[in-house]
Amino acid sequence: GAASKGNYRHFMLKEIHEQPAVIAQTLEGRLSERGVLVKSFGVEAEALFSKAKQIHIIACGTSYHAGMVARYWLERYAGIPTQVEVASEYRYRRVVVPEDTLFVTLSQSGETADTLAALRFAKDSGYLGSLAICNVPGSSLVRESDLTLMTHAGPEIGVASTKAFTTQLTALMLFTLALGRQRGMDDDQQGQIVAALRGLPALVTRVLALDPEIEQLSVDFAEKHHALFLGRGAHFPIALEGALKLKEISYIHAEAYPAGELKHGPLALVDSEMPVISVAPNDELLDKLKSNLQEVRARGGELYVFADEQVAIDAGEGIKVLHLPHVHEALAPILYTLPLQLLSYHVAVLKGTDVDQPRNLAKSVTVE
Numbered sequence: 001g002a003a004s005k006g007n008y009r010h011f012m013l014k015e016i017h018e019q020p021a022v023i024a025q026t027l028e029g030r031l032s033e034r035g036v037l038v039k040s041f042g043v044e045a046e047a048l049f050s051k052a053k054q055i056h057i058i059a060c061g062t063s064y065h066a067g068m069v070a071r072y073w074l075e076r077y078a079g080i081p082t083q084v085e086v087a088s089e090y091r092y093r094r095v096v097v098p099e100d101t102l103f104v105t106l107s108q109s110g111e112t113a114d115t116l117a118a119l120r121f122a123k124d125s126g127y128l129g130s131l132a133i134c135n136v137p138g139s140s141l142v143r144e145s146d147l148t149l150m151t152h153a154g155p156e157i158g159v160a161s162t163k164a165f166t167t168q169l170t171a172l173m174l175f176t177l178a179l180g181r182q183r184g185m186d187d188d189q190q191g192q193i194v195a196a197l198r199g200l201p202a203l204v205t206r207v208l209a210l211d212p213e214i215e216q217l218s219v220d221f222a223e224k225h226h227a228l229f230l231g232r233g234a235h236f237p238i239a240l241e242g243a244l245k246l247k248e249i250s251y252i253h254a255e256a257y258p259a260g261e262l263k264h265g266p267l268a269l270v271d272s273e274m275p276v277i278s279v280a281p282n283d284e285l286l287d288k289l290k291s292n293l294q295e296v297r298a299r300g301g302e303l304y305v306f307a308d309e310q311v312a313i314d315a316g317e318g319i320k321v322l323h324l325p326h327v328h329e330a331l332a333p334i335l336y337t338l339p340l341q342l343l344s345y346h347v348a349v350l351k352g353t354d355v356d357q358p359r360n361l362a363k364s365v366t367v368e
């Protein structure tokens with residue numbers, strides 16, 4: 001039937017809260033005890049995946065950010081060279097396609113004009129085959145791809161994508177594990193990530209329970225005109241996605257940088273009027289990120305840090321910290337997306353914007 005907001009004030013908030021359930025649905029029936037069932041991608045998947053020597057990922061908007069995370073995962077865990085590009089650039093340039101490259105599109109709708117055009121272009125470009133990771137069964141992208149993996153997010157009404165993104169990431173981790181298995185990924189590592197995936201919906205629920213604290217933080221942003229998001233590694237695309245959410249629905253200018261690039265420009269903008277938001281999971285880049293945060297503090301920047309509960313970062317003058325439950329580092333990008341979604345949502349509500357239908361934007365961009 002027609003989608004309803006239920007007891008939620010906006011579709012976006014409802015969709016944020018559906019994430020534990022839809023992530024579980026996206027995993028459903030696709031895991032074996034310690035691995036991923038490759039046939040979930042289609043009958044030809046086993047053959048195509050075992051031949052693949054590289055991956056090209058094409059997408060737009062939020063889906064593109066999911067692709068950027070996947071590049072970190074695919075190279076780290078599956079050891080497969082991966083490139084990611086926005087469809088509108090890819091389709092109009094001369095692309096060199098190395099032998100045995102698998103072409104992957106990511107799309108919530110399966111109808112984004114540029115992504116579809118990129119797939120059609122790819123068909124004549126000598127790829128090994130195509131995989132679509134998509135949320136709409138029967139969409140053009142799904143019909144025209146060799147392999148498909150559906151995200152089971154259900155209908156997404158809010159223009160700002162939330163559950164479609166985290167289910168894409170979930171699907172992309174399945175893809176990473178499927179390729180990893182064929183490329184000698186360590187069994188224990190594989191088993192640990194599979195176990196962590198099974199526990200993910202419960203962790204997502206715990207993070208969503210931090211909503212009142214995140215709502216409190218949002219008050220500081222309502223009067224600001226700019227914000228800077230920082231992350232490192234697979235959390236750089238999460239910072240990009242956080243900035244995109246804030247732009248889309250609150251109309252606050254937001255940028256994201258890999259934290260290591262701070263000194264190469266954005267530090268010049270930092271003052272007490274530009275809040276800096278950082279995601280600090282407990283990974284090997286933590287110490288580097290911490291020193292970046294000190295650079296921000298030294299310039300009077302106000303910091304908002306989302307950090308692993310095991311990380312010693314203390315709140316204090318000019319620095320607010322919200323601790324998240326510990327998660328396997330492979331899945332941290334999924335978990336750290338949630339507070340950024342909620343932050344943008346509450347800022348937009350405070351500003352009184354049309355949260356589900358932001359000005360000038362469309363849910364699905366089916367014309368160029």
Ligand code: G6P
Nearest residue numbers: 060061062063107108109112161
């Ligand atoms: C539009 C939507 C975004 C979405 C992008 C790509 O810009 O507003 O939320 O990420 O299109 O859409 P797709 O359906 O291909 O994921």
